Amino acid sequence: MTALHALTALCPPPAVPPPAPDWSQVEDAWGTSLPQDYKELVTAYGPGRFCGFITLYQPHSPSAWIDLTGPLPARLRGQIEEVRQAARHPWPLPHSPENLFAMGVTDNGDYLFWVTQPAETPDQWTVAVNEALRAPWFSYTGSLTEFLVGVLGGTTRVPMFPRDLLRHGPTFTPSTPRSTSLETTTRMAPVSTRTIREWADANGFDLPERGRIPYDVVEAWRHENPS
Incomplete structure (x- = not known):
């Protein structure tokens, strides 16, 4: 069974997904090939969110x-080292920023990257996840589809993901035309941890100066700032 078959069995895709991109055109514009599993994944599911989160x-x-x-994606790659060097105690990076390419995001502002090594063999690219371009980092030795199978199947635990991610089971929610519009997705864009920290401090939450913001604090911020 391929990883995509395992994923669709675990988390069914839309019955009628939107038309697939012209992959040859996309890769020509991108200047390199994309992982085959990603192309099959996007073709099967289209735009949307896994577990209302990824x-x-x-x-x-x-x-x-x-x-x-x-x-x-290129902007995020350029900011990785800037954010690290701006910290009082810069953290080690598990991968060189030049080998990281952003290809996903979570509702908490965690970024998913391809580790683009070897550059000429995209089907061997692995996955890295981090929190808002800061530490910690989580590395997964496998494809994006295999990563999703592990996360949605409960066998891969990403430390920065909420513990109750699968409370409603593995799901995929397609984006509606409205939710993929520029106006709406701008409102839904991940918010910086600094914004949430400032709100939390002003509202009596006791947070450490650095480190991951607890999920319940993020959820409280979203509840108070729904738009």
Whole structure:
């Protein structure tokens, strides 16, 4: 059984997914080939969120926040070292920023990256996850689809993901035309941890100066700031 078959058995895709991108055109614009599993994954599912939490970047998305072929992935790669060096005690990086390419994001602002090594063999690329370009980092030795099978199947635990991620089981919610519009996705874009920390401090939450913001605090912020 392929990883995609395992994923679709675990988490059924839409009965009628949107038309698949023209992959040859996408890869020509990108300047390199994409992992075959990613192309099959996007073709099967289209845009949407896994467990209401994980969003994969899509080619030519109407939202700049999740556009695989837009400027955001390269911008994030350039910011990784800037954020690290700005910290009082810079943390070690498990991968060189030049080998990281953002291809997903969570509702908590965790970024999913391909580790693009070897560059000429994308089907061997693995996955790295981190929190808002900061520490900690989580590395997964396998493809993106295998990563999703592990996370949604409960066999792969990503420390920065909420513990109750699977409380409603593995699900995929397709994006509606409205939720993929530039206006709506801009409102739904991941918020910086600094914004949440400032709100938490002002509202009596006791947080450490650094480190991951607890999930319940993030949820409280979202409840008070729904738009």
